[in-house]
Amino acid sequence: MGKVIVITSGKGGVGKTTTTANIGTALAMLDKKVVMVDTDIGLRNLDVVLGLENRIVYDIVDAVRGNCRLNQALIKDKRFGNMYLLPAAQTKDKTAVTEEQMVELCDKLKDEFDFVIIDCPAGIEHGFRNAIAGAEEAIVVTTPEVSAVRDADRIIGLLEAAEVRSPRLIINRIRTNMVQSGDMMSVDDILSILAVELLGIVPDDDAIIISTNRGEPTVMDDASQPGQAYRNIARRLCGEEVPLMTLTAKKNSFFSRLKSLFSGE
Amino acid sequence: MEQWPDRLTNLPTTMVNRTLRSGQSINSDGNVVVLGDVNPGAEVSAVGHIVVMGALRGVVHAGSTGNENATITALELVPTQLRIATHITRPPDGSNKDKSYRPETARIRDDEVIIEEYNPTK
Ligand SMILES: Nc1ncnc2c1ncn2[C@@H]1O[C@H](COP(=O)(O)OP(=O)(O)O)[C@@H](O)[C@H]1O
Ligand SMILES: [Mg+2]
Numbered sequence: 587m588g589k590v591i592v593i594t595s596g597k598g599g600v601g602k603t604t605t606t607a608n609i610g611t612a613l614a615m616l617d618k619k620v621v622m623v624d625t626d627i628g629l630r631n632l633d634v635v636l637g638l639e640n641r642i643v644y645d646i647v648d649a650v651r652g653n654c655r656l657n658q659a660l661i662k663d664k665r666f667g668n669m670y671l672l673p674a675a676q677t678k679d680k681t682a683v684t685e686e687q688m689v690e691l692c693d694k695l696k697d698e699f700d701f702v703i704i705d706c707p708a709g710i711e712h713g714f715r716n717a718i719a720g721a722e723e724a725i726v727v728t729t730p731e732v733s734a735v736r737d738a739d740r741i742i743g744l745l746e747a748a749e750v751r752s753p754r755l756i757i758n759r760i761r762t763n764m765v766q767s768g769d770m771m772s773v774d775d776i777l778s779i780l781a782v783e784l785l786g787i788v789p790d791d792d793a794i795i796i797s798t799n800r801g802e803p804t805v806m807d808d809a810s811q812p813g814q815a816y817r818n819i820a821r822r823l824c825g826e827e828v829p830l831m832t833l834t835a836k837k838n839s840f841f842s843r844l845k846s847l848f849s850g851e
Numbered sequence: 852m853e854q855w856p857d858r859l860t861n862l863p864t865t866m867v868n869r870t871l872r873s874g875q876s877i878n879s880d881g882n883v884v885v886l887g888d889v890n891p892g893a894e895v896s897a898v899g900h901i902v903v904m905g906a907l908r909g910v911v912h913a914g915s916t917g918n919e920n921a922t923i924t925a926l927e928l929v930p931t932q933l934r935i936a937t938h939i940t941r942p943p944d945g946s947n948k949d950k951s952y953r954p955e956t957a958r959i960r961d962d963e964v965i966i967e968e969y970n971p972t973k
Contacts, residue, residue: 743872
């Protein structure tokens with residue numbers, strides 16, 4: 587029986603879809619059987635980030651409404667045979683799926699897969715309710731910005747109220763040089779407010795944008811620093827203990843940046 | 852002045868045994884004790900006193916029906932806004948960086964909200 591994990595944030599554009607694609611791919615690289623579910627109906631883009639857009643025939647709405655069999659809607663990845671995508675509908679109404687249908691869908695998927703990773707839309711409305719309905723665990727993504735942390739806090743409150751088990755946190759787009767100069771919230775600043783378990787930190791890196799445009803998750807690139815961060819996160823999800831990455835600032839790293847910023851977890 | 856005027860301490864007290872997160876609120880006819888933090892975006896309103904056994908970062912209103920003897924006490928008092936009775940205050944702009952790690956109490960004295968170190972014997 588697999589695990590159903592929702593990736594959520596409240597605020598848009600903080601990296602939910604990027605995180606879903608990279609964690610999903612990294613788990614597949616660890617030989618786990620993975621399905622990623624895009625619940626952002628009307629704003630589908632997980633398929634693009636994964637480079638699978640041109641294979642879509644059926645979508646999540648077709649699958650829950652019985653317009654097709656579930657297996658027909660699942661798109662097998664072109665690189666990994668153990669990785670699948672259930673795409674969002676692009677042209678259908680946002681309310682086309684109900685919470686009950688999501689619970690049923692997740693139950694079916696977790697029979698077949700080790701990990702069911704759900705990419706949640708922004709906001710706290712219908713789409714969010716759907717995305718968390720069938721999930722047992724949640725990963726909250728935030729960036730080191732006051733507004734994103736505020737929304738993450740709101741989301742954690744809602745997850746706790748919905749009894750989704752203790753959410754874990756990913757801090758995305760950290761810029762070490764800005765943290766060091768005091769212009770960006772540090773990991774400790776964020777954790778002192780959110781007070782949840784830290785699952786990982788991901789640096790801000792152009793590699794993400796390049797890989798996103800190519801439809802190749804950055805975890806597939808051995809040399810990528812955010813790729814390494816996401817590979818570590820995937821191993822933590824499998825129960826391994828992996829220490830937090832030491833992020834070093836890109837410029838002037840030789841002289842002044844030797845101190846590790848992220849000593850405490 | 853007494854720290855805990857009797858008329859207010861005799862009110863019923865609500866214990867909130869979790870952190871109040873953004874978007875969550877508590878409204879009480881008595882006193883409120885929060886065993887956790889009050890995060891930015893969270894609100895507590897009480898007819899009596901408010902005590903936060905953690906960091907107070909949100910908006911709180913003690914003496915919400917106008918009692919000027921109401922107080923606000925927190926282990927870490929770094930609020931977005933404090934209200935006591937009809938008085939509304941906020942930290943001076945640009946001061947949100949300096950943290951206080953000492954318990955402090957806010958109360959009305961001479962028609963102004965003042966913040967002083969928490970002192971149980973006073
Ligand atoms: N660590 C990162 N470094 C650089 N760019 C990033 C990073 N994470 C996300 N992005 C970029 O931010 C944008 C929003 O990311 P996305 O995953 O689509 O967010 P969401 O799904 O939360 O709306 C994308 O253009 C993505 O490439
Ligand atoms: Mg998205």
